[in-house]
Amino acid sequence: MPTEKVQTDNPSRERVLGRIRAGLRTAVVEPTALDRGRVIFEPVSDPLERFQRECVANLMECALTVDCAASARELAQVLQSLPAGEIFVQDDPSLRRLIEMAASAAVSGRPIRWSSQGAPAEASQATLTLAEVLIAQTGSVLVTAACGGRGASVVAPCHIIYAHVAQLVPNLATALGRISQQRIFDHNSFACVISGSSRTADIEKILVQGAHGPRRLVVILQSGS
Amino acid sequence: MSTAAQRFLHDAAEKSADLMHREIIRRGMDSYDAAHLKGRARIKDWEAARQKCQEIKREAVNHLDRYLLQFEEKVTARGGHVFWAANGEEACAYVTNLATRLGVRTVVKSKSMVTEEIHLTPALEKAGIKVWETDLGEFIVQLREEPPYHIVTPAMHLNRGQIAKLFREKLDPAITTDDPVELMAVARRKLREAFFAAEMGISGANFLVADAGVIAISTNEGNGRLCTSVPRIHVVVTGIEKVIPRLEDLAVLWPVLATSGTGQGITTYGTLIGGPRRRGEADGPEEFHVVLVDNGRSQLLADAEQREVLHCIRCGACLNICPVFRHVGGHTYGTTYPGPIGSVLTPHLNGIKEFQHLSYASSLCGACTSVCPVKIDLHHHLLQNRRNAVSAGANKPSERWMFRAWRYAMLRPQSYELGGWAMRKALRLIYRLGLAGSAFDPMQVWNCYRAPVPLPVESFRAQWRKSVRSNGDSAT
Numbered sequence: 001m002p003t004e005k006v007q008t009d010n011p012s013r014e015r016v017l018g019r020i021r022a023g024l025r026t027a028v029v030e031p032t033a034l035d036r037g038r039v040i041f042e043p044v045s046d047p048l049e050r051f052q053r054e055c056v057a058n059l060m061e062c063a064l065t066v067d068c069a070a071s072a073r074e075l076a077q078v079l080q081s082l083p084a085g086e087i088f089v090q091d092d093p094s095l096r097r098l099i100e101m102a103a104s105a106a107v108s109g110r111p112i113r114w115s116s117q118g119a120p121a122e123a124s125q126a127t128l129t130l131a132e133v134l135i136a137q138t139g140s141v142l143v144t145a146a147c148g149g150r151g152a153s154v155v156a157p158c159h160i161i162y163a164h165v166a167q168l169v170p171n172l173a174t175a176l177g178r179i180s181q182q183r184i185f186d187h188n189s190f191a192c193v194i195s196g197s198s199r200t201a202d203i204e205k206i207l208v209q210g211a212h213g214p215r216r217l218v219v220i221l222q223s224g225s
Numbered sequence: 226m227s228t229a230a231q232r233f234l235h236d237a238a239e240k241s242a243d244l245m246h247r248e249i250i251r252r253g254m255d256s257y258d259a260a261h262l263k264g265r266a267r268i269k270d271w272e273a274a275r276q277k278c279q280e281i282k283r284e285a286v287n288h289l290d291r292y293l294l295q296f297e298e299k300v301t302a303r304g305g306h307v308f309w310a311a312n313g314e315e316a317c318a319y320v321t322n323l324a325t326r327l328g329v330r331t332v333v334k335s336k337s338m339v340t341e342e343i344h345l346t347p348a349l350e351k352a353g354i355k356v357w358e359t360d361l362g363e364f365i366v367q368l369r370e371e372p373p374y375h376i377v378t379p380a381m382h383l384n385r386g387q388i389a390k391l392f393r394e395k396l397d398p399a400i401t402t403d404d405p406v407e408l409m410a411v412a413r414r415k416l417r418e419a420f421f422a423a424e425m426g427i428s429g430a431n432f433l434v435a436d437a438g439v440i441a442i443s444t445n446e447g448n449g450r451l452c453t454s455v456p457r458i459h460v461v462v463t464g465i466e467k468v469i470p471r472l473e474d475l476a477v478l479w480p481v482l483a484t485s486g487t488g489q490g491i492t493t494y495g496t497l498i499g500g501p502r503r504r505g506e507a508d509g510p511e512e513f514h515v516v517l518v519d520n521g522r523s524q525l526l527a528d529a530e531q532r533e534v535l536h537c538i539r540c541g542a543c544l545n546i547c548p549v550f551r552h553v554g555g556h557t558y559g560t561t562y563p564g565p566i567g568s569v570l571t572p573h574l575n576g577i578k579e580f581q582h583l584s585y586a587s588s589l590c591g592a593c594t595s596v597c598p599v600k601i602d603l604h605h606h607l608l609q610n611r612r613n614a615v616s617a618g619a620n621k622p623s624e625r626w627m628f629r630a631w632r633y634a635m636l637r638p639q640s641y642e643l644g645g646w647a648m649r650k651a652l653r654l655i656y657r658l659g660l661a662g663s664a665f666d667p668m669q670v671w672n673c674y675r676a677p678v679p680l681p682v683e684s685f686r687a688q689w690r691k692s693v694r695s696n697g698d699s700a701t
């Protein structure tokens with residue numbers, strides 16, 4: 001895994017840059033800039049209510065829970081509804097605890113592969129991860145490579161996210177601003193804003209849920225400690 | 226061999242008369258129109274959003290060298306490779322050599338119009354590499370061995386029955402259903418094998434974010450996610466104009482692209498990738514290569530009128546609204562980029578002489594300009610291309626002679642009158658002989674599909690003179 005700066009043999013680099021610079025010497029008359037007072041998106045007044053509403057629009061499932069025990073029960077319920085088979089879990093203390101609490105019925109007999117053991121298997125029935133933030137404006141979850149890797153949110157037919165209400169941000173701009181402020185890409189090679197289950201409308205513009213990625217995206221959203 | 230213009234006219238006539246094609250496109254566009262309007266209503270001030278996007282892209286394009294270098298610096302610092310390709314051949318050679326050197330036998334591709342533009346797939350196949358298109362629409366047109374019909378929905382010219390038949394012939398003779406859910410499931414099963422067998426994933430990029438040094442890809446199906454997560458090598462092939470200054474710019478570009486492309490509030494997966502898998506990460510490619518393709522784009526920078534064509538974010542909105550596209554369909558254009566943006570761009574990329582006819586594939590109604598999310602003045606650019614073709618002497622000698630004669634007559638009223646009289650006489654005779662619409666008819670192009678417009682008994686001039694005479698001074 002290279003992390004050192006690399007040299008690429010680039011015979012045309014200077015030529016392309018030269019052409020760009022030559023082109024940019026042409027003066028172009030431009031219209032005036034945007035009036036800064038205009039508001040593009042309606043401000044989000046109640047992030048939780050908005051997030052839940054957008055989840056419905058995005059065909060996601062969002063279960064609001066009061067505490068860890070309720071979240072564990074919710075997780076058990078989701079897992080019970082799935083066919084037998086391995087699940088992939090981000091190796092994080094909070095998720096280890098949640099799995100332990102959900103235990104018995106749902107998890108027993110189901111092999112668990114932790115992200116510390118590598119990528120999720122192609123045949124995984126579900127993946128369970130955390131998220132960096134939840135975005136109210138668009139009903140989205142932001143995951144990074146730290147949330148179990150890249151495949152954790154796309155390989156299995158069901159992706160379950162365990163999140164806390166405190167992770168809600170009002171809009172996309174705030175979420176993207178946080179990526180910049182926290183220098184997320186200094187530590188992660190990947191981030192993704194996910195807004196619903198995988199889908200396509202390539203045949204007669206008819207919406208089909210569950211294309212190459214998960215058919216179900218479940219957010220277990222906990223409000224208490 | 227027929228010219229591109231002759232092929233266009235032939236195919237346009239054929240497609241316009243294809244009632245099944247018209248019905249499929251009408252339904253598809255109706256569904257897009259409804260979603261697009263609904264999507265726009267979700268944005269409080271759509272015009273302000275368009276203007277913001279225009280400003281972002283303008284800033285990026287006006288400082289293209291600076292932002293590309295900033296992007297390159299970040300990516301290479303994380304162990305990624307950035308290759309600058311002056312043209313399509315260089316880009317194809319780089320990717321093909323890389324694949325050969327690293328022992329790649331199978332490639333999975335997510336949707337990328339630039340790879341279509343540079344003909345990357347044939348180049349890889351020539352090197353003995355199997356290439357799978359993984360976007361459902363792209364997969365369908367790949368099986369049919371035809372280019373994408375539309376830049377966002379590549380298979381929108383086909384109905385479920387045709388797709389079911391195709392899958393039966395090419396994938397599994399046991400398929401009995403034409404249910405889109407089942408057809409998607411068949412494609413999913415087939416492509417899953419490809420995703421997990423492939424050594425290389427190739428994607429495009431909707432944006433290159435300079436300050437964060439990441440590529441941004443918008444996809445709904447998740448195929449783009451798998452292409453960039455599972456194989457051990459990830460290659461991004463994209464145009465130099467895709468760069469944007471800041472990560473926060475996506476807060477408006479993502480919703481606007483989704484709204485204009487499909488009518489969604491936001492695309493399902495907005496993926497950001499900044500390099501190869503890092504130490505400690507569970508998965509991801511070990512190699513990350515970004516191929517920046519110029520291929521004629523830098524020439525557009527020097528065009529004071531049309532530099533803004535590089536602002537295009539390839540949403541397809543101008544195709545969807547264009548009355549010409551809706552009638553003649555995507556394949557008729559015979560270009561990588563169809564519709565208004567393709568008609569503007571192609572003469573720049575592939576030569577004004579061969580593709581000037583596309584500037585006339587427009588009624589100049591301005592519908593394209595009115596929907597463009599980055600406010601490209603598309604219909605005026607079509608008009609400018611018409612002028613440029615004439616200035617470059619690319620129009621037909623017969624057209625030049627005709628306009629010379631017209632100019633001569635316009636400056637000499639008597640000659641004009643004489644010409645009008647002769648033309649009315651000639652047309653009357655031709656129509657009387659039943660030759661309307663034939664090769665002898667100067668109005669053939671119009672009359673071959675329509676009943677001739679009745680000829681006036683006398684010219685406008687004669688009518689005017691009479692009216693002046695009968696009304697006396699009051700008419701003057």
